[in-house]
Amino acid sequence: MKTKFLLISTAVLFSLSSCKKSAENVTVANNQKTQETSLHDAFNCEMKVAPKGGTVTESNGPNNKLWGNGSVIKVNFSGGSAYVRSKIKQYAKTWENDANITFNFVADNAAADIKIAVNNNNLAWSYIGTDSKFYSPSMNYGWFNDNTSDEEFRRTVTHEFGHALGLNHEQSHPDANIPWNTQAVYDYYMGAPNYWDKAKIDFNVLYVAPRTGLYYLAYDPLSIMHYPVPARFTTNNVAIAPNNTKISALDSAYVALAYPKN
Numbered sequence: 001m002k003t004k005f006l007l008i009s010t011a012v013l014f015s016l017s018s019c020k021k022s023a024e025n026v027t028v029a030n031n032q033k034t035q036e037t038s039l040h041d042a043f044n045c046e047m048k049v050a051p052k053g054g055t056v057t058e059s060n061g062p063n064n065k066l067w068g069n070g071s072v073i074k075v076n077f078s079g080g081s082a083y084v085r086s087k088i089k090q091y092a093k094t095w096e097n098d099a100n101i102t103f104n105f106v107a108d109n110a111a112a113d114i115k116i117a118v119n120n121n122n123l124a125w126s127y128i129g130t131d132s133k134f135y136s137p138s139m140n141y142g143w144f145n146d147n148t149s150d151e152e153f154r155r156t157v158t159h160e161f162g163h164a165l166g167l168n169h170e171q172s173h174p175d176a177n178i179p180w181n182t183q184a185v186y187d188y189y190m191g192a193p194n195y196w197d198k199a200k201i202d203f204n205v206l207y208v209a210p211r212t213g214l215y216y217l218a219y220d221p222l223s224i225m226h227y228p229v230p231a232r233f234t235t236n237n238v239a240i241a242p243n244n245t246k247i248s249a250l251d252s253a254y255v256a257l258a259y260p261k262n
C-alpha cells in the first residue's frame with residue numbers, strides 16, 4: 001500500500017479541485033432551532049494517542065493506525081440530544097464521499113469501534129484511527145447543543161472524525177513552517193478554558209512531525225485538521241487557517257489515497 005500511495009499521490013493531488021458537499025445538505029427534522037451565528041470561540045481539539053499504540057510519525061496520519069480499507073466502522077453514542085446526534089452522523093458521513101469507509105451508527109449499548117460522548121465539558125478530542133477501538137469514550141464533543149450552528153457541527157465533527165480516520169493535526173506538517181510566537185501560544189493554552197500543560201501544548205499545537213516514514217501530501221493551510229492560528233500566535237502577526245470549517249480538497253485526496261475506492 002505504501003508504494004501505491006506514494007506513486008499515485010501526486011496525480012491525485014492535482015486532479016481534485018473541490019471537496020464534495022452533497023451530504024451537507026441533508027435536511028434534519030428540526031427547523032425550530034435557534035442557530036448560533038458564530039463559531040465556538042475556543043476550538044481546541046486534543047489529539048489522543050494510545051500510550052502503547054505506536055508512535056505517530058506522519059504529518060497527516062500514521063499508517064499503522066489506519067482502518068482496513070473498506071471497513072464498516074461501528075459508532076455508538078452516550079449523551080446528546082436526538083438533534084445533536086443527527087448532526088454528528090450527518091457530518092461524519094461526509095468523509096464517506098472520499099474514503100472507502102462506512103460509519104455504521106449502532107445502538108447506544110451495542111459494541112462499537114468509535115464511542116462518542118456528548119457532554120458539556122467544553123472539550124473536543126478523539127483518539128487516532130484504530131486506537132479508538134481500545135478506549136471508551138474514544139471521541140468527545142463538549143460544546144454541542146440544540147442551538148449549535150451547522151457550521152460549528154461541520155467544523156468540529158469533520159475534524160474529530162478526521163482523527164478517527166487516522167489524520168493528525170495539519171499544523172504539525174513538516175512543511176508548515178509556522179513562525180510561532182511560542183510564548184503567546186503557551187500563555188493562551190495554559191489559561192482558561194483549556195489549562196493545558198506544556199507537554200500537551202507541545203504535542204497538539206507546536207509539534208513538527210519528522211519526515212521519516214511519512215505519508216503526506218503538500219502542507220495544506222485549508223485543511224480541516226489545521227488549528228486556527230490567530231495573528232497574535234505568530235511572530236509576523238499573520239493569521240493562518242483562521243476559519244477552516246470544511247474538508248479541504250487535499251483532505252479529500254488524503255483519505256482517498258489511504259482508503260481507495262478502487
Ligand SMILES: [Zn+2]
Nearest residue numbers: 045046047169
Ligand atoms: Zn484535533
